[in-house]
Amino acid sequence: MSTWANLGLQDSASPLMEQLIFFHDHALLILVMITVLVGYLMFMLFFNNYVNRFLLHGQLIEMIWTILPAIILLFIALPSLRLLYLLDEINEPSVTLKSIGHQWYWSYEYSDFNNIEFDSYMIPTNELTTDGFRLLDVDNRVILPMNSQTRILVTAADVIHSWTVPALGVKVDGTPGRLNQTNFFINRPGLFYGQCSEICGANHSFMPIVIESVPVNHFIKWISSNNS
Ligand code: CUA
Numbered sequence: 001m002s003t004w005a006n007l008g009l010q011d012s013a014s015p016l017m018e019q020l021i022f023f024h025d026h027a028l029l030i031l032v033m034i035t036v037l038v039g040y041l042m043f044m045l046f047f048n049n050y051v052n053r054f055l056l057h058g059q060l061i062e063m064i065w066t067i068l069p070a071i072i073l074l075f076i077a078l079p080s081l082r083l084l085y086l087l088d089e090i091n092e093p094s095v096t097l098k099s100i101g102h103q104w105y106w107s108y109e110y111s112d113f114n115n116i117e118f119d120s121y122m123i124p125t126n127e128l129t130t131d132g133f134r135l136l137d138v139d140n141r142v143i144l145p146m147n148s149q150t151r152i153l154v155t156a157a158d159v160i161h162s163w164t165v166p167a168l169g170v171k172v173d174g175t176p177g178r179l180n181q182t183n184f185f186i187n188r189p190g191l192f193y194g195q196c197s198e199i200c201g202a203n204h205s206f207m208p209i210v211i212e213s214v215p216v217n218h219f220i221k222w223i224s225s226n227n228s
Contacts, residue, residue: 001136001193002166010167013192013213014184016087017169023083027076034072087169090183093151095219097142101154101161101174101196104203108142113223122206135205136193141212145219146186154180159201165194165209173198186213 002010012018098109102119110116120138128134144150154163156174164171168184186192194209214222 001133001191012169013167013186013188013190014169015187016184017167019083019086020169023079026079030072030076087182090151090181091149091185093149093183095145095148096151096153097144098153098155099142099163099174099209101156101158101163101200101207103158103201104196104207106161106163106196106207106209108140110223114226116223116226120209122208133193136195136208136210138208138210141191141210143212143214143219143222144186145216146189146213148216149183149185151181151183154182160198161196161200161207162198163194163209164197165192165211167192168194168211170194171197186211189213189215 009017009021009024012021095110096112098111100107100109105119105121107119108117118140120140120142122135123132123137123139125134128137152163152170152172154172154174155178156176158176160176161174162171163174168186170182170184172180172182174180190213192211192213194211196204196207196209198204200207
C-alpha cells in the first residue's frame with residue numbers, strides 16, 4: 001500500500017503492474033528529453049540577435065521538425081499499444097471473482113466455489129483498531145490465491161463505480177447493466193489496498209477494496225470452510 005511521502009507508483013504485486021511501471025518510466029524519460037531540449041532552445045532564443053530579412057521558407061528544416069517528432073511519438077505509441085493488448089489478454093483463469101459496486105460498498109461473489117457471496121464495508125474510524133488503516137480497511141476482505149491467473153468481473157447495481165487496486169495494475173469500471181472483465185496474476189502474498197475511482201456519490205471515498213493474497217492451499221481451505 002501507499003504510505004507517507006510515497007508520491008510514485010506502489011510496488012507491483014503482478015507482472016502487468018510491473019510492465020505498467022516500465023512503460024511509465026520509459027515515457028517519462030522521453031518526456032524529460034523533450035522538455036530539456038525545448039526548454040534549452042526557448043531559453044537560448046533570448047540571447048541571440050540573428051536576423052535574416054530574406055528568410056521566407058525552409059522546406060528541409062520543416063520536413064525534419066515534422067517527421068522527427070512523429071518518429072519519437074512512435075517510440076511511445078508502439079509500446080503503449082503492446083501494453084494495452086497485454087492488459088486485455090485472458091490466460092485461462094483458474095479463479096473468477098465477481099465484484100459489484102453499490103452506493104457505497106462492494107459486494108463479491110465466488111460463483112465457481114460453493115456460490116460464496118458477501119458484502120465488504122469500510123471500517124468506520126471510530127470502530128478502527130490500532131493496527132487498522134483509516135478509510136482503507138474493510139470488514140470482509142477479498143481472499144485470492146497467489147500465483148494463479150485470476151479473472152475479475154466488475155459491474156454495479158446503482159451508479160458507475162470503479163474497482164481499482166494500484167499494486168495489481170487493475171482499474172475496471174463497474175457500470176450498471178454491463179459486465180466488464182479483466183485479469184491479473186498476484187505474484188506475492190500480502191494485503192493490497194484499493195479504492196473506488198469513479199465519482200459515485202457522497203460516500204465515494206468510503207468504499208475501499210482489500211485483497212488478501214494467500215497461498216493456494218490456504219485459499220482452498222478458506223473456500224471449503226465457507227459453506228454458505
Ligand atoms: Cu464507488 Cu466511487
